[in-house]
Amino acid sequence: MPATDLSLLIDAALEAGNIATRYSGPQAQRWDKPEGAGPVTEADLAVNAMLERELQAARPDYGWLSEETEDSPDRLTRNRVFVIDPIDGTRSFAEGSRTWAHSLAVTEQGEVTAAVIYLPMRDLLYAAAKEQGATLNGRPIYVSGRVQLSEAEILAAKPNLDPRHWLSEAVPEFRRVYRPSLAYRMALVAQGRFDGMLTLRPSWEWDIAAGDLILREAGGRCTDRLGHPLRFNNAHPRLNGVVAAGSEVHENLRSRLDPRGIGISA
Structure with a gap:
């Protein structure tokens, strides 16, 4: 249906x-x-x-x-x-x-x-x-084909660059840009206007459900901060952040995140 x-x-x-x-x-x-x-x-x-x-x-x-x-x-x-x-x-x-x-x-x-x-x-x-x-x-629409994270434009709020989120506190090099609506950020990545997005704080399902499908149908990957697929209609409708991009940029971002950084606001 x-x-x-x-x-x-x-x-x-x-x-x-x-x-x-x-x-x-x-x-x-x-x-x-x-x-x-x-x-x-x-x-x-x-x-x-x-x-x-x-x-x-x-x-x-x-x-x-x-x-x-x-x-x-x-x-x-x-x-x-x-x-x-x-x-x-x-x-x-x-x-x-x-x-x-x-x-x-x-x-x-x-x-x-x-x-x-x-x-x-x-x-x-x-x-x-x-x-x-x-x-x-x-x-x-289709996601960006960008491969190198150092050349990528990533939609993210500034607290996502807190070194405690990243392995060995080494924040990867990319250009950070920002838009206030989380849904719009996800749509812009699906459109290929930007190369990826991330939000590392717990995220409400209603902010990201639509963007999850639009991104994936545009050829991108959309997971939580640990790389797990997003699942919805949970008893507590909050997910463990979002990392979304084309496959190469997604892997470069996700693999550098410290899994112990959960709970830091970003």
Whole structure:
């Protein structure tokens, strides 16, 4: 069912963009979630409400996992689950930036089978279905063919360069660049605009599920920081970081990471 799920996700993402863009950055009401969980705006909640209503009506037998919905163990009993971030990059949205995204995915028994990342302010719609390739605005995309890590541009936040993350505290040489939305970073690597991305802190499933499939369908490798394939719909929906790139750059990054560096914020 990946193909029909993808059509459903595309339609839902476009409608999410219509809703979110009615709000104007800093004018959208914003508040902080409890326990330092980050900001949320009225746009996040409006988009989430529409997605939950429409997607669950279309697929009532699918489970539901979203950043803006209280989690329920019911999803653990479902073979297929929606994994949703209504707005990835809420801080950027609230500041009036154009680099926030809607991130929508369907998983089946832990594997992503359909995915969309949509940036309405940039008119960029990345999409993929299992074994059908990845596209940007309907055209096929592929990861970079870069081989040498020293020549690579890697999307990463600055704390990822903490020497404690790396074997013998030797940070590999590459050019670090940054974009605020984690989903957008993954999409940019799938597009070949950048050679790889990494985030070494524990990562919420809704931030990375869509990007995982889009990257892999674009010919890249996407794993946790230890090189394990990403699996979704876990009881605690957080994964051990993300390393994503073409095969050569991915191996060069992953093999230099210190597996004992788990827990250092990055």
